[in-house]
Amino acid sequence: MTKQDYLIKNRQTLELIAKQLKESSLRSGFHLRDIKSACIDLLEHFESLLLSPLDQSENVVSELSDLLEKLHGAANQIEKLYPKKWTEAATDQLMAKFLDYLPSLQEELSLDIQAAMDRDPASTDPLEIAMSYPSIRALSHHRLAHMLFKEKLPLVPRFINTLSHQKTGIDIHPGAEIGSSCFIDHGTGVVIGETAVIGDHCTLYQGVTLGAKSFPKNPDGTIIKGQVRHPTLESHITVYAGATILGAITIGHHSIIGGNVWLTQSLPAYSRIQQSRYQQNFFTNGDGI
Amino acid sequence: MTKQDYLIKNRQTLELIAKQLKESSLRSGFHLRDIKSACIDLLEHFESLLLSPLDQSENVVSELSDLLEKLHGAANQIEKLYPKKWTEAATDQLMAKFLDYLPSLQEELSLDIQAAMDRDPASTDPLEIAMSYPSIRALSHHRLAHMLFKEKLPLVPRFINTLSHQKTGIDIHPGAEIGSSCFIDHGTGVVIGETAVIGDHCTLYQGVTLGAKSFPKNPDGTIIKGQVRHPTLESHITVYAGATILGAITIGHHSIIGGNVWLTQSLPAYSRIQQSRYQQNFFTNGDGI
C-alpha cells in the first residue's frame, strides 16, 4: 500500500486526529513560531555585530540596523500575543534602553574575552576566543537575554537561552546575575539558575550546577514560584568541573571549590574544599567495576 | 602551487586513495544518507505537528500528511537496505500502528509538559515549555523512537536518538522505557541506557547517568549483547545533577538521590542518599587546587 493509499483510506482517522490535536492545549498562539524564528535571526545578527570582525564601518551600521529590526520585530509579535503584558510603549522604551546598553555590553564582552585570555593557558589570540569559545558565546547571549528579562519582555529571553544552550551546552536562566570578567571554560553541562548571583572575576568549569534544592509549597501542594532559591557566589571564586552547588547559600569570595563536590551549605571567604578521598577497591568482578 | 595543480599532479595518488576508500568497509549501503536525511525531515514535521502551535486545522492535516510521508519514506528505504529484516508488510503495519499511537502520544506529551510546569519554579507558560524545554524535545523524540524500536524498524530509531542528543544534550537509547509525567530538567549530559526502566512521576536533572557496569563476556571474549544491564527506577523518584547509577539494580519508589553520587547497588523505597561530606583542605599550592 502506498502512502497515498493510507491517506485516502485513513482520511476519517486523520481528520479525527487533526481535530484532537487542534483542540489540545497547544493549538493557540500561532505567533510563537514567528517569535522563535525572529530570535534565531536576532542572535545571528547579534553575533555578527559583536563577536565577528567587520571590515568596514558601513557593515557595522548595516548589521546594527538588522539587529534592531529583528529585536523590534520580536517585540511587535509579543505585543500581539500578550497584549495585556506588553504594549507598543513598552517596545519603544525597550528599543531606547537597548541602544543605551550596547556600548557597555561591548565593554563587558571585552572583559569576558580578556578573562579567558588571562586564565586559559591554551588561549593564544583574542580573536580566536571571540569567535570560538563557548564561554563568550554563552555570556554574550546571556547578557542580552538578561537585559531583556529585566525589561520584562515575555518569551524572547527564554528562547535566546534555549538557542544558546543548544549551541554551547551552557544553560543560563535569563534571570541570573553575572558580574564582570567571567570565564566559563569548556562549559558543556553548566547550569545557572534563575536567582543565582555570580560576582566579578569568577571562573566556572564544565558541568558546574548552581541550582535549587526542593521547593517550598503552597497549601494546595503547588510549588511557590519567584523565591530566591539559587546560590550567590561572591567575587574571585573558582569552581572546578562537575561541582553541584544547590540552594540559597553564599560562597565567600576567593573560595575554590573542587570538582564533583555536592555542596548545599554556605562557605566563608577563602574556603578550599574538595571531595572526600576515593576508595581503593578490590572488585568482586575481576574484569571491571 | 594552486589547488588545481595539486589535483593534476596528484591524480594518481588521489585515485589510489579513492580506491582504498571505496574498498573500505564503509563503501556500501548508499541508502543510508537518504535515511538519515529522511529522519531529519521526520523530526522537523514531528515537532511542527506536536510541539508548535498551528493556527488552522488545514495546517494540522497538512503537517500530519507530511509527517506520515516522511516516516513512510524512511521505512521504504529500510526495506531496500535490509530486505531480510524489513518488508513492505512491516511498513504497512508500522504506519497503521503509528496512526493509532498518535493520540496517546499527544496525551503523554501533555503530561510531560504539565510535569515541567508543576516541578520547575522558573516555568511560567505551557507554550514556552513546549517550544523551548530540552526535556519536552528529548522526551517527544524518545517516545517516537521507542515506538519505532518496539516495532523493530532498523536504524531509524537510533538516528532519531542521535539527532535528539545533538539538539538537547540528552542521550536516551530508543530501547529505554520511560513512564508518564517525566521531567528531565536542563538535561545536558543525561544518558539513559537501552534496558533502563523509569517509572511514572520521576524527575532527573542534568548529567544523570542510568548506565551499565562492565559486561559479561562470551567464551570467545566478545561481550554478550541484549542482556538487562541498566537500572530500574520505580515511581516518584528524583535524581539530582550528575549522579551516576550503574547496573541492573532497582531504586525504590519515592527515593531521592543526591547529586554526583556513584551508585551501583539497589535501594529500598523512600531512600535518601547523598555524597559523603567534602574535605576542608589546606593546599600545598596557596594559589589553588
Add this chain to the structure above:
Amino acid sequence: MTKQDYLIKNRQTLELIAKQLKESSLRSGFHLRDIKSACIDLLEHFESLLLSPLDQSENVVSELSDLLEKLHGAANQIEKLYPKKWTEAATDQLMAKFLDYLPSLQEELSLDIQAAMDRDPASTDPLEIAMSYPSIRALSHHRLAHMLFKEKLPLVPRFINTLSHQKTGIDIHPGAEIGSSCFIDHGTGVVIGETAVIGDHCTLYQGVTLGAKSFPKNPDGTIIKGQVRHPTLESHITVYAGATILGAITIGHHSIIGGNVWLTQSLPAYSRIQQSRYQQNFFTNGDGI
C-alpha cells in the same frame, strides 16, 4: 513608533555606536569569517568522504577533491591573515602531508569503529556506528585537527574543535594525543586538554575531564603558557562517567576509574578506584534534599 522611525531619530546615536564598535579590538581580521565558513564546509566534506557510504568511485574522487579544495582555501586565508606565521610553502607542505595521512586516518577510524562495536553492547552495525556515534564524529574531527595542529596551521584546528564540540558535546583540544582503538561512549561533557595523552585501547564515558589544576605564573602574574599540565593515560584504561582527573599525572595501564571521582594524583597500573561510599540521610526537610 516604527523601526524606521527609530533608525532616523537615532541616526546620530547609531553612528556613534558604530564608530565605537568599529574602533574596538574586534574590528580587524575580516578574513576570519571566511576561514570559519571554510572550516564548516571542510568538516562536511570530510564526513561525507570518511564517515558516509558513497555508492560509486567517481563520488569518492569528487568528495575528495572538494575536501582538498576546502582545506587549501582555508590555508590560503590563513596566509593572508597571518603572513608572518604561515606561507604559501607551508600550504604546499600541508597539502602533501594531508594526502599522505588520509589512508592511515581511514585505518585509525576503522579501529575506532571496531572499538565501539567491541565495547558497546547496544551496538549492532558498524555503519550505524560510523554515521551516528558521537565518539566517531569527535575522534575523526580530532584526528584531522591534531594533524593540522602538529603542522602549526593557525586557527583552523581550533575552529574544527569548536564545531565538533558544538555537534557532539565532546571538547578535545587539537593538541591532545589520542592513541588507537579509542571509544568515548555517549560523550556529552567530555573535556580533554591540550597536553593530555591517551594510550591505545582506552574507553571514556560521558562527562570525563582530563584537565589542568591551577597554573604556575610568571613574575608579572600572568600564567605561563605551553607547559604540560594535563594527565597521561597509559593503555587499556576505562574511566566512568563524570570522573574529573586533573594535573600532569599518570594513570597506569589497565586501570579502572569509577564515576564522579576527583583525582589529582598518579596511580599505578591495574588500579581500581571509586568514590567513597554515599551517606544515608535523614533530611531536615521531609520533602526532599
